[in-house]
Amino acid sequence: GQNIDQPTEMTATEGAIVQINCTYQTSGFNGLFWYQQHAGEAPTFLSYNVLDGLEEKGRFSSFLSRSKGYSYLLLKELQMKDSASYLCAVRSSGGSYIPTFGRGTSLIVHP
Amino acid sequence: DTAVSQTPKYLVTQMGNDKSIKCEQNLGHDTMYWYKQDSKKFLKIMFSYNNKELIINETVPNRFSPKSPDKAHLNLHINSLELGDSAVYFCASSTGDSNQPQHFGDGTRLSIL
Numbered sequence: 001g002q003n004i005d006q007p008t009e010m011t012a013t014e015g016a017i018v019q020i021n022c023t024y025q026t027s028g029f030n031g032l033f034w035y036q037q038h039a040g041e042a043p044t045f046l047s048y049n050v051l052d053g054l055e056e057k058g059r060f061s062s063f064l065s066r067s068k069g070y071s072y073l074l075l076k077e078l079q080m081k082d083s084a085s086y087l088c089a090v091r092s093s094g095g096s097y098i099p100t101f102g103r104g105t106s107l108i109v110h111p
Numbered sequence: 112d113t114a115v116s117q118t119p120k121y122l123v124t125q126m127g128n129d130k131s132i133k134c135e136q137n138l139g140h141d142t143m144y145w146y147k148q149d150s151k152k153f154l155k156i157m158f159s160y161n162n163k164e165l166i167i168n169e170t171v172p173n174r175f176s177p178k179s180p181d182k183a184h185l186n187l188h189i190n191s192l193e194l195g196d197s198a199v200y201f202c203a204s205s206t207g208d209s210n211q212p213q214h215f216g217d218g219t220r221l222s223i224l
Contacts (some may be wrong), residue, residue, distance in 0.1 A: 030209055031209055031210060033212055033213075035212075037152075041217065041218075042201060042215035042216060042217050042218055043154070043201070043213075043215050044215070045212035045213070045214075048210055048212065050210060085152055087154065091209060097209055098144070098156055098159055098167055099213070100156070101153070101154040101155075103151065103152065103153050104152050104153075104154075106152075
């Protein structure tokens with residue numbers, strides 16, 4: 001099975017930088033996804049990592065260390081609209097290849 | 112618009128009733144999914160279909176029956192609804208490539224009275 005751990009809630013100030021961590025345990029790692037979910041809406045894709053290192057996409061970056069079973073999502077120049085849940089999802093190479101989601105981190109950005 | 116669309120958006124019904132949720136995707140994806148998101152926001156896989164064939168059926172009561180008439184549609188029928196079925200149900204789709212993300216519908220908010 002898989003075990004995915006994220007902080008439940010984080011708060012940050014508009015304009016600041018925040019790092020949301022995700023640790024996982026899985027047999028046969030085959031990729032990690034980050035999704036954003038605003039309250040009452042669908043999850044939307046942010047980033048994908050399968051190799052170690054940093055992937056940058058505008059204000060958002062995602063980092064992966066496979067040996068440590070660790071990823072983080074870095075959000076820069078925070079805006080109020082970044083207040084949302086951030087979901088880490090891990091895909092394993094065994095079985096169905098369907099990603100397993102963590103419980104998500106609720107980020108609150110305040111002025 | 113290219114999207115995953117599911118109906119209805121809200122479903123309020125009484126315990127013991129039978130209801131269906133419909134899902135359609137026009138993204139040309141081969142794989143479709145049903146997820147349940149509970150009050151604690153945990154998104155849990157229920158079913159997955161690939162080209163109309165069931166490939167995943169997690170530990171879900173057999174009151175839940177998915178049906179895929181073609182690869183663009185995956186409907187969910189629920190018999191004898193129970194209070195614990197109250198949740199948001201998300202339909203999603205993806206290609207068969209492991210590095211491609213899932214695209215989610217807007218969700219169906221099911222409330223059992």
